[in-house]
Structures are given as C-alpha cells and as structure tokens.
Amino acid sequence: MNLNSPLLEIEDKSRVFHYEDRYLLESGEDLAGFQIAYTIYGNPEALDSHVIWINHALTGNADVHEWWSGLVGEDKFYDPKQYKIICTNLLGSCYGSTNPLSSNPETGKPYFYQFPQLTTRDMAGALEKLREHLGVEHIHTLVGGSLGGQVALEWTYQLGSRLDYSIIIAANAKSTPWIRGFNEAQRMAIQADCTWGEEIAEAGKSGLRAARAIGMLTYRHPDTFQQSQDDMEEKLDNYKVSSYLQYQGKKLADRFHALSYWVLTKAMDSHDLGRGRGGTERALQGIKAKMLTVGIDTDQLFRKEESQYISENCLDGKYSEISSSYGHDAFLIEYEQLHYILKSFYLYTENGK
Incomplete structure (x- = not known):
C-alpha cells in the first residue's frame, strides 16, 4: 500500500x-x-x-x-x-x-x-x-x-x-503546588461570580472571564507582555494590557463554560x-x-x-x-x-x- x-x-x-x-x-x-x-x-x-x-x-x-x-x-x-x-x-x-x-x-x-x-x-x-x-x-x-x-x-x-x-x-x-495554586485562584474568581451556584448554563460566565485573565499571566512570559502590551505614551489608566486581558477573558467565556473549566482544572490538579x-x-x-x-x-x-x-x-x-x-x-x-x-x-x- x-x-x-x-x-x-x-x-x-x-x-x-x-x-x-x-x-x-x-x-x-x-x-x-x-x-x-x-x-x-x-x-x-x-x-x-x-x-x-x-x-x-x-x-x-x-x-x-x-x-x-x-x-x-x-x-x-x-x-x-x-x-x-x-x-x-x-x-x-x-x-x-x-x-x-x-x-x-x-x-x-x-x-x-x-x-x-x-x-x-x-x-x-x-x-x-x-x-x-x-x-x-x-x-x-x-x-x-x-x-x-x-x-x-x-x-x-x-x-x-x-x-x-x-x-x-x-x-x-x-x-x-504552583499549578494547583494558579488553578485555585481561577476557581476563586469563578466562585466570586454572583451567578455561581445557579443551575443555568451561563453560571459563572463573568467569573470565567476573570479566571482566563489570571490564566493568561501563566500561559505567556513577562517578556511577551513587555513586547506586545507596553504603552509607549504616558497615561494614568486604560493600559493596553488591561484591554488585552479583558478581550481574552470575553473570548473564552463566549466559547466555553465555567462548569467545564472548573472540572478540567480540578482534573489537572489531581494529576x-x-x-x-x-x-x-x-x-x-x-x-x-x-x-x-x-x-x-x-x-x-x-x-x-x-x-x-x-x-x-x-x-x-x-x-x-x-x-x-x-x-x-x-x-x-x-x-x-x-x-x-x-x-x-x-x-x-x-x-x-
């Protein structure tokens, strides 16, 4: 063949x-x-x-x-x-x-x-x-x-x-413990969402956005943020990295759900x-x-x-x-x-x- x-x-x-x-x-x-x-x-x-x-x-x-x-x-x-x-x-x-x-x-x-x-x-x-x-x-x-x-x-x-x-x-x-700690911080963000605990598909969606933002800080290296998210102009608020993390959080929350994220990060912890x-x-x-x-x-x-x-x-x-x-x-x-x-x-x- x-x-x-x-x-x-x-x-x-x-x-x-x-x-x-x-x-x-x-x-x-x-x-x-x-x-x-x-x-x-x-x-x-x-x-x-x-x-x-x-x-x-x-x-x-x-x-x-x-x-x-x-x-x-x-x-x-x-x-x-x-x-x-x-x-x-x-x-x-x-x-x-x-x-x-x-x-x-x-x-x-x-x-x-x-x-x-x-x-x-x-x-x-x-x-x-x-x-x-x-x-x-x-x-x-x-x-x-x-x-x-x-x-x-x-x-x-x-x-x-x-x-x-x-x-x-x-x-x-x-x-x-380092991995489990980051995962726990993400789940704490999900728990802080006022919809967490409700039996609805959208439960924890806002919390998932925050969890993803936390996760992004571990998925990339500080040098990557320095290269792509540094603000060249002087400012006191509305930094590039803020909008970047908001975008990444929304992007995940729109395609995934917090309940699965919870289960999968728990599984990762168990490894x-x-x-x-x-x-x-x-x-x-x-x-x-x-x-x-x-x-x-x-x-x-x-x-x-x-x-x-x-x-x-x-x-x-x-x-x-x-x-x-x-x-x-x-x-x-x-x-x-x-x-x-x-x-x-x-x-x-x-x-x-």
Whole structure:
C-alpha cells in the first residue's frame, strides 16, 4: 500500500462515541455512561502502525488541524495522506463530550454541580474505552501538551506495549503546588461570580472571564507582555494590557463554560502518575514506549525541569527544548522548532539510539 498516493481520499469526520456501561471513577463515584466527541483525520486505509493520537490542552477541542495547523495537515509534519490522525475531546470538556451541562441519565436533568470529580487517570481510561471501540490494537504515536500531556502520560502508562512513541509537551508527572495554586485562584474568581451556584448554563460566565485573565499571566512570559502590551505614551489608566486581558477573558467565556473549566482544572490538579504505583519514579520506569518530553525555556507554569524529570526517569527517554519568548503557549506557536524536534526524535530512535 502506498500511503503517499495522491489518489487516496482524505477523511475528516467528527464523530461521537457512546459508552453505555457504568464508568467507575477514581473518586469512587461513577458516570452512568458517557460520550466522547472525536475526529478521525487522514488516510482511512492506514494501518495501526500509522495511527497518530493527539490530546488537546485545557480548552481545546477535537479539531486538531485547526488549533495545531502548523503540524497537522496536508504537507505538514503529521500529514493525513500518510497517517490516520485521531483527536478526542477530553471527558468533562464542553465540545461534544460528557460534561456538567450534559443530561444525567439517572435524573434526565443536567448534572450542573453534581457532576463527579474527574482525574487525568479517569480521562485516560475513557480514551482507552474509545480505542477498544475503534479496534485500534496499536498506536504509533501519542502526543499531548499541557493538560493533554498529563492525560497522555497517564494513558502511556496504561497502554504499555500497545504504544510505540509517547511525546509529552509542556507537562509533568505530578501537578505542583504552583499549578494547583494558579488553578485555585481561577476557581476563586469563578466562585466570586454572583451567578455561581445557579443551575443555568451561563453560571459563572463573568467569573470565567476573570479566571482566563489570571490564566493568561501563566500561559505567556513577562517578556511577551513587555513586547506586545507596553504603552509607549504616558497615561494614568486604560493600559493596553488591561484591554488585552479583558478581550481574552470575553473570548473564552463566549466559547466555553465555567462548569467545564472548573472540572478540567480540578482534573489537572489531581494529576499524579505515581499515585498507587509506588511514586512517580517507579511509575515512569514502568513505561514501555519510547519517550520524548519537550520543555519550554520560558514556561512559568510547567517548568522545563518537570519535563526533564520525566525523560530522565523513563527507561527510554529523550528531552528536547523549545526556546521562545512566548512561555507556556509556545507549544501552540513555535511550529518550526517543534518540526525539527519531532523529526530529530524519530530519526534518533529509528537509528537505534
């Protein structure tokens, strides 16, 4: 089979997987079934040896070729003419997967604040249910950044020898007090919204705007703000950075909802690969896939040392670094560097290094 043939039709289909059985969660709670929205993009004839599975970050969706267009797309690094590319909307997110605004099958009403606590391990387990449903016996490469990287690392451990390559970008093996602190500050902003607690879809919307503004201070580096938001003229109010953060807050609140944001940041806080497995070092040593971790030199949220820690403790790990003034968000921006890093990693491993 010639995977590079221009005659092959390229699939780009959004689908929904329905899991009908009761799904037990780490908290001891359960979901009476769930659904996950996912997209298959690429060569419909591709073998499992050409399956690329990509996880999105905190507020992303399953349309990976939209938010990672520099790496996924025709004639890009992950080319749908060569690969079958699968991307899912993580459990708890509001882009087609079961989330707090979904109907609870047991009551017929939205979950709202009764939605159970999710962990990154629960999210990875849901992806495993989807893999089994799709009949994908083996995955060539699993990729994830930020929250998606945390979930990808959890799933890497669970997949064992069913996975060849794991690429974890700007993530860690266990959430730090620093990350949990920023997430708590964002949730406090949501709680301060007078609509929080009401059983309406718009609950916490103004608070979510403030939460996003707080988050933006961790997604970028101070140098980025200095370069793009500094006021050249003298003034006493109405600074550029104020309007920028107001805009970013409104932009997210108009496309996302506070209840999902709450659940997903709580899941990020819960992340601990070593929980119940003898600690993170021991868990990392149990990973069978070839591991690449990518840190960002200016990342203030997921520090590069945390990425290094993962690769150093895996049996077959390699670390690479993005140099950028963009901070944590660099993995969504610095495509040329990522292209070089990914290409070098595959060549490195294929040569038996």
